[in-house]
Amino acid sequence: MQRFILSKKNHITVISGILILIGFISELGFKNESIAIWSLGIASVLGVAPIAIQAYQALRVKVVSIDVLVTIAVVGAFLIKNLEESAIVTFLFLFGAYLEQRTLNKTRSAIKELTEMAPESALKQMENGEFEEVEVDEVDVGDTLLVKTGAKVPVDGTVLSGEGHINEASITGESLPVSKKKDTKVYAGTILENGTIQIMADRVGEDTTFGKIIELVEEAQDSKSEAERFIDKFSKYYTPAVLVLSFIVWLFSRDIELAITILVLGCPGALVIGVPVSNVAGIGNGAKHGVLLKGSEVIQDFSKVDTIVFDKTGTLTIGNPKVADQEMYTDNVEEVLAYVASVEKESDHPLANAVVEHIGETKQYSVEKTDVVKGGGIVAQVENHRIAIGNVFLMEQENVSLSEKALSDIKRFEKNGNSLVLTSVDGKLQALMGIRDQIRPGVKEDLQKLKKLGVKNLVVLSGDNQGTVDLVASELGLTEAHGHMLPEDKSAYIEKLQGKGQIVAFVGDGVNDSPSLALAQIGIAMGGGTDVAIETSDVVLMNSDFSRLPHALGLTKATASNMRQNIFIAVGVVLVLLASVFFSEWMNMSIGMLVHEGSILVVILNGMRLLSYKLKY
Template structure:
């Protein structure tokens, strides 16, 4: 969905006591039924007397009783009401935007093989024409048109002719194919099939390069979005399981998944139970136990166990097809520069016909007039953007970065403010033991082993950090009794037997104080733990404090280097927004040299902060985990999900998904976006310069139509070739 902050922006037209008229772009894109619904919702507000929307002007007139209401109160009320229908409003706006552009053939519907076949057929017929022109007598009358050569030329040109005609009928305006088909038909009428075939073949070569780029992009995205195994075990009966390709699995089939395998469907567990790594959905690195009746998702991995799953979503209902279509949907996700190119090129097409008419009127020379039709800006300008963005999306996909549309590439290039979430984005999201302080006469290893005895059966991330430390040190956990968990405080257990057994408590400072544990020895250590942004885990033995374990979530590898590279790309405001405590946020912000931070935020608070930045004119990029930060990702100009988030939920939340745990890809894709915009500007200059030169030569008669076509189509090939350089762009370059 396109960003809605501009769509929902409001302007007060006039205001009197108890009356206000507000203008909003969104009001122009609501249906009659939605108009009635919105008016009805507003009338339910106790202080509103009447509300009347005018669709043509995109305004609403509101009469209200409470004269103490501020303008912002009324605007916020309207925006909140419209926001509830934003999907329908955005959809209507897209339909309107689509109607402004000419109908062009969808090149992605043709394969490179089909276009190569057309080039071979056109080239063969062109070679025949060259040979025939030297060894034949000119045909006259109807035989001039009804012969194998002419009919074959018309047959090969039919897709172009048909699309050019349909644009005139449906859109009431010409497109690039209208110009080409006019030049082709004119050449045929003049008996110059060779000229027509030359025009066609050069255009087909340009199309081949474009389609090749699009095909590579689709392939790269498919490879990246693979969310399961190529083959799965399908249950035929209680005692019969067969291995089949994933494509053959239908809804309501039963598949069997075992330890170490990736789940390939969304569904419900019918039999068994398993420990499943769902980090691709929830961002939690700890595996979750799933049993009969619970839902599982494609892309998650079974760490331990065997289950039978009733398939509920398979094939195209999952991620791949929907996302590929979204990437290719040029009208839904076009960049501003691409919309400008399409609009500009569409406006220039009638100019060619006008120039052709002027040249013919002045010279009465049909070949000179035809040169005006053969040379057009439209094709080159359109491909200047389309191929460049397609190549950029392809390069990103090959590096594990999914970009949903070309508009987000342009937005990245304009980035001024980058906002990071903390947990799982700047940090790994996996707490680790960073410091250990012992207050007794036991060793460090003995103290942490006693702590592990109490935490052994806990699934809390801090407990996992202690258990991982035990594994890293190769220590043995002492035998212990049953564990007792005190919610939001800690855990306790007895270590040893009989009268020599000791009561071990592990938990928060409050847990210790509630059990009368003396903390006098820990004050200096506590201050050190806090200053480092660590979480202090207190460990006691009977009534004595024996140690403090400092645990923190360490920064991702290369995150500092990534932030430095962002600054090199012109990002001058890097902000941390997190739900963590102030001290932890301050520590990370200081270590990463961030410009500022906000802590202890709820998801909606992050979204409000982003709107605040945007209100000052900043172009905001939000980098989060793609799920927990969904509101913030949605409100940002570009939402980037960093990490292994390959599921439907993450794809919906973010505009760009980086499937690798490599923060250097963030500045990498921003660098790619800047290179893409620079390439497009180079293409514009090339197309306008060379085609203007060709038009002048064609109008003066210096350049015959066939050479005008060669020059024009060579320009198109040049810009496509220039755009294809983006396929070689290195995202790891500084």
């Protein structure tokens, strides 16, 4: 019976409202007291039923809830035959609960959109080679799947054949289509906007990046910050205190109407709901914009950060070294570059890959007698020429004479933060290339935004040489720069900053920097959809998009501010209402309940503003 009544709460609200309307029309319009009394009486009994059931359920678990206060107030008003008050209070309480639920659902809209993006079916290749539509739960790792134009990618996988453009907004928050071809990775929940591709399933179900995002965001919504825990504890004692205060007022004044009015006015509804709704809306906005905030506690801590420490490679820089400077010491440039490209293709070293990419399409020669010199480079035979490619140490080993110009160029390249690749042909220096990692586009502007948001210290820590790190710091306007740092050195430096009372966030790639990510008050991973990044950090910037960082910090500051606003509104309204009872004559139960429900809607709507939050600069 209880479940039936609670399931019909909205219907009861409508019927109660109609009965109240009939009652007032009968009394004011037709002077018919009996119909008015019956209508308002039935409205009171009908309206209090679901409230009383909720109060009973709360008392069973030893909780004095708002429903308990309202039930006592309504029953008291009914017994003293103040039917207008009892009927109106129940209607306003039920109608307010309906509006609260409706608006709260909107704050969860970003999460709802995410879950609705989850793929439900897939075209799976069967044993006969044909593709058949199956439930996504029936797909196993290693299965071959077909994805057509307009379809959702059902799993995380690798493209086997075909080409197309995929909208990865569900993963990265960026709606610009990304080109996909053979051997590239695709993610569940993304949409193939054009083309047709076949993929091999790498991760399925909850193990996909999309599945982890939904799980993390849902967990974050259910988490509670220190402020929320305090308010929960406060309301646990505050609500019974209101009950005791009401009884004391009645004991001294013998005014039952005043006592039950205090019960209604003292309800802490807006206070209880104000902080959670801000957190839910903030987390929802983050999920929508490719930022995963792992809970309410993270929002509070991140909003107070005054120092951000960055790993260099893959964070401030792209993590993909490229040839930045080049000097040639021969007139036969094309032939020498062809020799270099032919030899470097024999190596899988990142610097070799950068050289091959820089040279591009060129003539290919047969390479013989390849010898990799540890810590030096590579030596090989090409067209009966001895080709040596590597650092200065290798040139010295090969007895290559370096001219004054070459030495000057080497010094200049090193000052610019380059790693050096020298090439000699038959013992003569022919080429010098400077290779360095490129700074991410837009990083300098993003760092300026962080400063405007109140971050005082921007520090870079890297395993690279100090010259390279200083160059990056100078170009980006960072506060401090430290090179030759091992993972344990980075952790020790973060502890040192924390020892000075600084609130530190560390931004890294989530792989080799996991100790620092765990140690900092806030660990921020450049996600790239990796498991390690998602698991070890407090905040994940999906798709390694650095531009999400200022949005994330601005969002947490806006959310923390929104919480404080809601607490101020909630406490202020209760104090004004209680003061009005003792120092004015116009306050009554109905007005109090109207203001009470209005305050709840105000804090919900205030929290919902976060759903549309965007960084202003």
